[in-house]
Amino acid sequence: MVPGTASAKQEPDGAAIERVVSAYAEKVGYPGIAVTITKGNKVLYAGGYGHDSAGAAVTVTTPMPIASASKSFTALAVMQLVEAGEVTLESPVRDYLPDFRIADPRGAQITVRELLNQTSGITDGTFPEKSLPQPDSLADAVTRARSANLSAEPGTEHRYTNTNYHLAARLVEVVAGEPFADYLRRHIFEPIGMGATTTINQTPRDLPAAVRKGYVYAYGASIPAVEPKRFVNGSDGVVTSASDMAKWLIMQSNAGVAANGTRLVSATSITAMHTSSDPRWTYGMGWDTDQKGRVNHNGVWFTYTADALLLPGGYGIAVIGNSGIGLANEGITPLADELATLVTGGEPSSGAPVRLIVDLTLAGLTLLSLLLGIRNLRRARIWADRFATRPSWRLALRLLPRLTPLALLVALPDLLGRLVGGGRDITFIQLCYYSIALVSWTAVAAVMNASVLTTRVVALSQLRRLAGDAPATDASPQPVAG
Known part of the structure; x- marks a missing residue:
């Protein structure tokens, strides 16, 4: 792994990080992993481990999907529109998406905040989005949602589903008057220097050519595989690199201000996204929280996994691996946790395979x-x-x-x-x-x-x-x- 630039006082030990990542990769069966660690407005460490399915070395610039960690980008896009006075979190979604209808009449009550909080009442049980025909666009995703029912009154239960973020991304499109991918590029990616980052509608059809097949795992072997067909925009469609994720972490850790001085949103909006609005659940808006004051969002595809983690002391950690979710591997979050333990002075535990x-x-x-x-x-x-x-x-x-x-x-x-x-x-x-x-x-x-x-x-x-x-x-x- 190749250390990134950092001050001597803050830089964690590169050899120790490499040992943690290598041990995790061997234990869990990840052919390739990219890592970045930030603090304040500095990149303390950035490196790549292993290889992709084409045999090339994984580096900090290797493009890989971050799956559901993409939801934090969608939430920030909505909050930008809120700050611009074009969206109100407590207003019904239908105020901004006139075509939004679901089978349950209570759907008219669903607010923008409830989409971002994952409390709309729509669930995978009432609307099995993976089993249904996959839409081609965010507009089609809104149309498809008309068959959705609710498991509870909007705002009363937290139930995670990708559909909420498909709807939120379409809201951005309609209010901003431009495709969601263009909005993210012009208002988020380019302003803070995430030049290698994009978002896609559907896997595997829309994946950039530079994104190699990820892996599935069986009996100790990692097998290259094409991601199954799924609609992912708004929910888990961002494709980026560890180098670009460092810029995202810095902006999140510095109250909305990027390393280049660009402010994307106010500190108040960052805090709102990082904070649960109800003690009954831990999810904020595009981010989850825990009792240790940490903020994170993991991401799982069937051939890739990722995690973005923000620590109270100002550290940011992003890990992206090219092996998918599986039995006894619910994502790469444990590696982010091990690195968090390491950079805060603890001793990571490797555990059994x-x-x-x-x-x-x-x-x-x-x-x-x-x-x-x-x-x-x-x-x-x-x-x-x-x-x-x-x-x-x-x-x-x-x-x-x-x-x-x-x-x-x-x-x-x-x-x-x-x-x-x-x-x-x-x-x-x-x-x-x-x-x-x-x-x-x-x-x-x-x-x-x-x-x-x-x-x-x-x-x-x-x-x-x-x-x-x-x-x-x-x-x-x-x-x-x-």
Whole structure:
């Protein structure tokens, strides 16, 4: 990794940072990671680790998506319009988006603030945005949202969903009178020197040519993969670099003023974005908070992950990795936490390679399911001989549990979204990105159990048919000739 420029007093130890990043990359399975650390208006450290899927070294200028960390950019764009007097946070969204309609009549009450706070009442459960046809533009995203329902009265519950930020980005377009990407470029990216940063509508179609495939993970191997088709603008569509993210962190840490002296928003707006408006949740506007006074937003794609973290002491940390969200890897946030511990004088803990352990465990279960299935297939006739005389209803009760793995496979996206994803929507294809090992085990178990059920039914039918076709034995006494 290559140290960035910094004052001697503030610069963290480059070798120590490299050890932390390298250990994390090896433990979790990240082929490439870019890091930047700032304090005040200085870049203390910037470096790249590993390689991209084309074999090139990852550097501080490598373009990579930051996924949902993009929401902080959308929130700032809205706050600029608020400061310009063109938007009021407490006004209904419909005041600025006349075409905004949802299935629930309470949607007319949703305010701009509630979009940014993720308290609109729209959820992945009431509007499964990943499972639905993906729009081509922000205008199409507003039209698509007409089928949305609400899980609660607007403003009463925090429920994270990308849809809120699709709507917020379209609001910026309509109020500003220009495409969202152009607005971000002219009012945010260029003024503070983020010249390599852009935002896109849809993956993988709109990704810049310089953005390489990210990776999915399976059984200890990182596999290059194309990000599945998703609409991302406003919610998770920003593509940037560690070098550009340093400028973003500096502006956020310095009350809205960039390192080049440009003010994007007031200190009051920065504080508002960094602060939850209700003690029932921790989310502000485009940023989350914790009890330690830290402000952050992570980002997860199925082939990339990122995190932006602001510490009370003025440090800013951004990490971007080219491996996606997965079972036992819910993002690269733990690395940001380890670096935060390091720069504030603590000792980071590397921990165990949980991702590998989970996948190897699933590999063992897959092999066990395969072997047991083969064994049971070979013993189908023995099973039929043993149970041929049992009543059919009892045999059905014995055999029906064999369909449980198949039912689990079908229900797995919804089940995983509820248990692990906090109710987030996920399609079956995206589930394969999330955990090849989990899908493989479930699929093998489903196929083997369905095959065992089928072969046992066939063997039982054949045995009973043969028994029915056998000639009856006449045991009655025969007359004796006299």
